[in-house]
Amino acid sequence: xxxxxxxxxxxxxxxxxxxxxxxxxxxxxxxxxxxxxxxxxxxxxxxxxxxxxxxxxxxxxxxxxxxxxxxxxxxxxxxxxxxxxxxxxxxxxxxxxxxxxxxxxxxxxxxxxxxxxxxxxxxxxxxxxxxxxxxxxxxxxxxxxxxxxxxxxxxxxxxxxxxxxxxxxxxxxxxxxxxxxxxxxxxxxxxxxxxxxxxxxxxxxxxxxxxxxxxxxxxxxxxxxxxxxxx
Amino acid sequence: xxxxxxxxxxxxxxxxxxxxxxxxxxxxxxxxxxxxxxxxxxxxxxxxxxxxxxxxxxxxxxxxxxxxxxxxxxxxxxxxxxxxxxxxxxxxxxxxxxxxxxxxxxxxxxxxxxxxxxxxxxxxxxxxxxxxxxxx
Numbered sequence: 276x277x278x279x280x281x282x283x284x285x286x287x288x289x290x291x292x293x294x295x296x297x298x299x300x301x302x303x304x305x306x307x308x309x310x311x312x313x314x315x316x317x318x319x320x321x322x323x324x325x326x327x328x329x330x331x332x333x334x335x336x337x338x339x340x341x342x343x344x345x346x347x348x349x350x351x352x353x354x355x356x357x358x359x360x361x362x363x364x365x366x367x368x369x370x371x372x373x374x375x376x377x378x379x380x381x382x383x384x385x386x387x388x389x390x391x392x393x394x395x396x397x398x399x400x401x402x403x404x405x406x407x408x409x410x411x412x413x414x415x416x417x418x419x420x421x422x423x424x425x426x427x428x429x430x431x432x433x434x435x436x437x438x439x440x441x442x443x444x445x446x447x448x449x450x451x452x453x454x455x456x457x458x459x460x461x462x463x464x465x466x467x468x469x470x471x472x473x474x475x476x477x478x479x480x481x482x483x484x485x486x487x488x489x490x491x492x493x494x495x496x497x498x499x500x501x502x503x504x505x506x
Numbered sequence: 507x508x509x510x511x512x513x514x515x516x517x518x519x520x521x522x523x524x525x526x527x528x529x530x531x532x533x534x535x536x537x538x539x540x541x542x543x544x545x546x547x548x549x550x551x552x553x554x555x556x557x558x559x560x561x562x563x564x565x566x567x568x569x570x571x572x573x574x575x576x577x578x579x580x581x582x583x584x585x586x587x588x589x590x591x592x593x594x595x596x597x598x599x600x601x602x603x604x605x606x607x608x609x610x611x612x613x614x615x616x617x618x619x620x621x622x623x624x625x626x627x628x629x630x631x632x633x634x635x636x637x638x639x640x641x642x
Contacts, residue, residue, distance in 0.1 A: 311576060318579045322586030329590040333597050340601060355539070362535050370528040373569045374521065381517045489569045496561045500554035504542035 298477045310479055317483045321490050324453075328494050331449070335442045335501065338435075345435025348428065350505050352417050353443075354408060358503035361404050362495065368397030369492040372461075375468075376485045379478040384471045387481065391465035394488065398458035405451050412440070419444045443502060450498060453491045460484045527568040534561050 303309035339346045375390035416424035423437035464481055467473065473481055538557040546553060567573040572580045 311578075314576075314579060315582065318582040322582060322589075325586045325590060326593075329593060333594055336594075337597065337601065359535070359539055363532065366528060366531045366535065369531075369565065369569050370524055373524050377517060377520055377524070381514075486570055489565050492569075493562045493565050496565070497555075497558050500538055500542070500558050504538065504550075504554055506542065506545065506550040 306476060310482075313479050313483060314486075317486050321486060324490055324494075328446070328449070331442070331446050332497065332501070335446065338438050338442065339505070342433065342435030342438060345428075345430060345433050346439050347506060348430075349417075349436050349439035350502060352412070352415065352425075353503050354411070355503050357404050357408050358499050361401050362499045364397050364401050364404070365492045365495050368394045368401070369489055371397065372485050372488045376478070376481050379468060379473040379481040380475055382474045384468055384473065387473060388465045388469040391461050391468055391481075395458050395461045395465065398454050398461070401454055402451060402458075405447065405454075409444075412443075446498060447502070450491065450494055453487075453494070457484070457488050457491055461488070523568060527564055531561055531564055534564075 298309075299306055300309060303312065371390045371393045375387050375394060378384075378387035378390055412418065416426070417440050418424070418437075419441035420437050423440060425436065428436055461484060464473075464484055468481065534557050538554055541553050541557070542550065544550075566583060570583075572583060
């Protein structure tokens with residue numbers, strides 16, 4: 276039976292016939308249906324991510340509405356160059372990610388692994404810059420809520436500054452957590468890709484982690500102007 | 507089935523489209539940083555968010571394959587953003603119609619226990635109005 280099913284899915288007699296029977300789960304009619312199902316599941320997960328971050332963005336907007344002067348002053352403490360560099364790093368990593376997916380789909384295992392490792396490298400650069408920024412904030416006492424102890428603000432005693440940094444650390448922290456989770460997943464995929472586990476018949480994990488990675492990039496596309504460039 | 511050569515050209519065209527997308531994203535990043543140095547007043551935030559949305563759309567259409575993917579994935583993605591839009595819309599309605607940004611429950615108890623206008627209570631005296639006041 277399994278041979279028949281595999282033949283149906285793979286009428287061209289592709290060299291990866293073995294992968295079909297190996298990865299194909301019996302409750303799916305075809306490999307394609309199995310792939311589409313996984314992808315829909317991933318997109319549903321991504322929507323929950325959008326709504327999670329969306330809630331934080333709305334909160335940030337409300338508080339900016341309430342403390343406009345404090346927010347503009349607080350954002351001067353963020354280093355634009357670091358933020359812009361991180362934007363470029365993430366955009367490039369998104370590109371290497373999608374090239375990795377393409378390589379996996381076109382049976383280029385070594386190339387796929389190489390692109391995935393470059394993506395992991397970009398994630399590492401991103402986190403290093405983030406760590407440098409966080410250290411700087413810590414040293415200046417620009418901390419969230421109760422821990423805020425920066426001196427020389429224009430409106431002393433206002434809760435606006437600590438609110439800004441509460442949101443800053445919460446949102447960039449949650450985003451950074453996503454970057455780290457993504458990097459771990461990418462490293463795992465790179466190892467598997469090197470072993471030649473992905474090919475044109477089966478590359479679902481690379482594709483889905485790719486979607487996750489692009490979403491992380493997309494969130495930063497909004498975080499960067501809202502935090503570093505507001506006026 | 508397409509031949510190996512056709513596959514190779516397809517892959518090359520795809521790679522080229524990704525390179526083009528990346529280039530556009532980087533150019534838009536330069537524009538958004540540049541625009542932030544010019545004072546447009548209220549316009550700055552609008553420009554920043556518009557460019558961010560264009561960039562996010564590029565990522566979704568090309569890097570996330572929505573442009574060539576099965577429509578159901580795009581439907582889910584757009585659906586998610588519609589719900590986010592609803593959320594933002596109701597928040598805007600709320601803050602634009604509120605005189606005081608601090609919610610009533612955060613006010614000191616003294617100001618919270620304001621009696622209703624003297625005339626209102628007797629006028630609406632019938633039983634249904636009085637009933638909710640009694641807590642069980």
